[in-house]
Amino acid sequence: MTLGLYPGCSLKGSSREYTESVLAVTKACGIELIEIEDWNCCGATAAHNLNKELSLALPARILSLAEEQGLTEIVVPCAACYGRLTVTKHEIAEHPELKESITKANGLKYEGNVGILNIIQMIDKYITPNLEGRIIKPFEHKVACYYGCLLVRPHGILQFDREEDPQSMDELMLKSGATPIDWAFKTECCGAGLSVSRTSSVGRLSGEIMKDAVDRGAEAIIVACPMCHSNLDMRRGAINDYLGKEIDVPVLYATQVLGLALGIDRKTLGLQRHFVAVNI
């Protein structure tokens, strides 16, 4: 089967290993992902902070391109892009008067009928039903599933999982052979867009997240968002400074863990690209 793919900017650069693991897992499970041609950035935090119209027009162009290219359902592995695309689809559906000005700007038609899946939804829908007997190398470690903000909020629009104590990633980890721990920071914010402009806040927020996970015995943190990953992994220096100790617990994408459990080799899944070495 085939599905559309909106990778987003991080997945082409600083979070390349997320793309690698998404492609490796889907390929192993017989799913072909077709990248939306000529996609643009969704505008992320910068657009909705500074300019509402831009924050809707940029994602709308992406959805229009998917429609034009005959993609009826797309997977958006980046939680932030997933949020922006889903919010845009919702806003245009709720306020049809927005459609005209937005389509005028990008010169494309917009019907609003592309299905948008985050990575966990895609796996739940197309991979887990056929997973039996395929887990050949169970990931036998205690893991803390970290959902962050944008995978589950705003719940009224995303309608995915629960906004407090979500379970979907924990269930996926159980199926991959891991033992998800119960912990308190599943949906706390890592500091996201302040990574560069206010690194000290990120050190504190991500530090508290890491501390709770480690105190409760997690051997790895599992994420489904490139911003969560870069703050917990690349910003480990700021985290260690905040906590006053060195923490070497690695951060893996859910797709990397699933890939390992499916028997895919570490390099194909991009494990060597992390700042904090994956020694488990």
Next chain:
Amino acid sequence: MSSEAHQSVLSGLAGEVLEHTGVKANSCYQCGKCSAGCPLSGEMEYPPSYVMRILQTEDAELEEKILRSFTIWVCLTCEMCYSRCPMSIDIPKMMDFLREKSIREGKANPRAKKIIAFHKSFLDSIRTTGRLYEVGLLVDYKARTMTLMQDMVLAPKMLSRGKLNIFPELIKERSKVSKIFSRSTKKNK
């Protein structure tokens, strides 16, 4: 007074917020759950529940303080406040509106200079190439903020791990993306 009659008397900034975002500041009954759950409230001069209360006063002097606050810029739009609000007040949507208005009226808090510089560098990168060019973003941000040495230790590590593209990815229809930008920024002025 019926709730509709109550709404119609909202004026000042609260009225503007209602008109542009549908957020009703007068629904807030000051339970404080937003401020308790906000991961940044400790870094704000007015945590979210204070902002709501100020909007309810319709006091122009206090409203001005909100538009000039650091609060609205350090808010990460993590949506925790919204998800815990018993009245389902979309505080993040209101924050987006307040930020846009603050910038448009030249009232952005000086302490937020770096945060805003980052957003502007980010958008400039997309305007030119259609996609975010991370190297370009960082160079532009450093030039805007004169933080030349910050994060320099990260760059070689990112390069050796294949996490930085030296060249930007250019989309074909860059002119369309630029057009989206010019339309939306024109309206904004």
